[in-house]
Amino acid sequence: MGKTQITIKDIGRALNISPSTVSRALKNHPDISQVTKDAVNKYAKEFNYKPNTLALSLRMSKNNTIGVIVPEIIHYFFSSILSGIEQIANEEGFNVIICQSNENYEREVKNTQALIATRVSGVLACLSKHTINYDHFQDIIDSDIPLVFFDRICIGINTDRVVVDDYSGAFAAVEYLIQTGCKRIAFYSSPLHLEISKNRKNGYLDALRKYSIPVDESLIRVCDTREEAIIITPQILDSPNRPDGFFAINDHCASGIMYAVKLAKLRIPEDVSIFGFSDGELAKACDPMLSTVEQHGYEMGKNAAKLLLDKINGKTHGQYTNKIVRTNLIIRGTTK
Amino acid sequence: MGKTQITIKDIGRALNISPSTVSRALKNHPDISQVTKDAVNKYAKEFNYKPNTLALSLRMSKNNTIGVIVPEIIHYFFSSILSGIEQIANEEGFNVIICQSNENYEREVKNTQALIATRVSGVLACLSKHTINYDHFQDIIDSDIPLVFFDRICIGINTDRVVVDDYSGAFAAVEYLIQTGCKRIAFYSSPLHLEISKNRKNGYLDALRKYSIPVDESLIRVCDTREEAIIITPQILDSPNRPDGFFAINDHCASGIMYAVKLAKLRIPEDVSIFGFSDGELAKACDPMLSTVEQHGYEMGKNAAKLLLDKINGKTHGQYTNKIVRTNLIIRGTTK
DNA sequence: ATATACAGCGCAAACGTTTGCACCTAAATT
DNA sequence: AATTTAGGTGCAAACGTTTGCGCTGTATAT
Secondary structure, rough: OOOOOOOOHHHHHOOOOOOHHHHHHHHHOOOOOOOHHHHHHHHHHHOOOOOOHHHHHHHHHHOOOEEEEOOOOHHHHHHHHHHHOOOOOOOOOOEEEEOOOOHHHHHHHHHHHHHHHHOOOEEOOOOOOOOOOOOHHHHHHOOOEEEEEEEEOOOOOOOOOEEEEEHHHHHHHHHHHHHHOOOOEEEEEOOOOOHHHHHHHHHHHHHHHHOOOOHHHHHEEOOOOOOOOOOOOHHHHHHHOOOOOOOOOOOOHHHOOOOOOOOOOOOOOOOEEEEEEEEEOOOOOOOOEEEEEEEEHHHHHHHHHHHHHHHHHOOOOOOOOOOEEEEEOOOOOOOO | OOOOOOOOHHHHHHHHOHHHHHHHHHHOOOOOOHHHHHHHHHHHHHHOOOOOOHHHHHHHHHOOOOEEEOOOOOOHHHHHHHHHHHHHHHOOEEEEEEEEEOOHHHHHHHHHHHHHHHHEEEEOOOOOOOOOOHHHHHHHOOOOEEEEEEEEOOOOOOEEEEEHHHHHHHHHHHHHHHOOOOOOOEEEEOOOOHHHHHHHHHHHHHHHHHHHOOEEEEEEEOOOOOOHHHHEEEEEEHHOOOOOEEEOHHHHHHHHHHHHHOOOOOOOOOOEEEEEEEEEOOOOOOOOEEEEOOOOOHHHHHHHHHHHHHHHHHOOOOOOOOEOOOOOOOOOOOOO
């Protein structure tokens, strides 16, 4: 007990050979005799030698660590992405260090700087809701650190991205609402400067157009939390011709809508249909269970991590790839 | 662009001074003249010098990184703990690298070994559901790495722990059920070798005893997921004298019970009351909203991280502290 | 003029590894 | 017998920092 980690030098001293020989023996270098190798390996095992990754990283000027910048860990979608990232990184022997921006621009730039200082091998990033300046990400690229964006990307920067198929998911959801009889469909969105908002809005609009349903701008609201939804929905429900369908930017928001709709003594889905986005933990807890767009966070995380690792390992050839993770509709009880 | 990070040596070369002088200048060492300091700082700022943390860690044999081993990131309780950990670590300039065991013993030991190899400054760990051997954690301690357990602790190892007040939370919840008229209360638990299960069971049992309610072993089940709850609850509801109250080990499980209860055409809370544990995302999405024991994952994470950092910084004096995070009841619609 | 003090800076070692090169010995080739 | 070959090993530098110690030069005190 209390024993501190043993080093290559220690092994060398104990066996009366040089550190270089020990190093080579451990790596099974052909120059080293079998007897030496055996002796070294035996000793290493016995005293539980573990290479010092710090020294290794320094020597190789290559850190087997990737950084992840994520808005908030606690959201199901992000934590499942994180889970996917960790899975792949782990398989490839990489550590993942996490930073959360808390949807805060200043913290996001601090995070990027910390990651650069740590000399991580690569960075996976998802924009905070309020980020509109991207210089800190350019800094990452300028520092020769591979960068790939996921989910909330920015198009001002040349790099790889992996996104959910927001457009198609939104289009399909709204089309489903229309096909099951909805005539007036509201859309609750995150701030519109975000690509995901734009894309989903486009999906929403195009679905309406396809079925020649007029667009009513008053039905498009910026609202992406349960609390906000509970506040603004009653007003909308009160209007002379209230909507008979809601398409929400996430499940939390959808559950807020459900709450307000029930409070207004309207029936789900007979009077109003509701579609969410994410398929998080709460979707099945709702009553009726929430119809939603499954967006495969875990898959997204795995894809993003793979892409990054390929870049780190130099397997990609200068091209920026734009991976799109499919979505699919999960029809449950809040739609007809 | 393409510029790689500048080093202390580079600054020295550019300014015709030695690396040691640069180092001292940057640290505002009194031995260095103001003019030199100014020159160094100016150059450092201009060329965006950032210390190489790898070299620093190696030199100081101190890694400003802590490792966290967590069963599954995607669960709300764990991700909020993680969030709290990240918060504190960030404030203190520490990176946090995460490993998930996926509730798998083998992965857990791999994780511990990886963290030892990385020479993290400290480890925060939460046992996987199936861990019954603790040697790998002893290895961490033997490697002189501070270790603190959170939530799912093991009592076989001498170290700091921070846990939720499981006993009191359970006691209070069950007492509330009794006080609001429940006569037969079922308890759905995680595997009973876990301390949290034992403690909550004790709280459950003591509350029953306090009110002289006989214990019926058939009402105590191992079940901690929504899916399992949906399967086993109908049988229990079918029995001649069905329970009129449920105390679930987590909110997922509680939501499964709700589903089964509604399916059996029983009313919540008039016919049966339900109490969860966690206050996760889904609690408010339930209908009626779930009464549950709030367990403050974020606080727990912050506490655990603080404790660990104190140990790392040598602020604690050899004593093992046992921090207990309070719980409190959140009464919503699933109880009277 | 000599001794003392101190300000300002550089040398070199150290943290643990890897790796190009040189070195030595013994065997194999001429 | 002289030379080449190859097998096995060690030296030393490098990655970027920090830090104890020693060195220089100038200014102050005797």
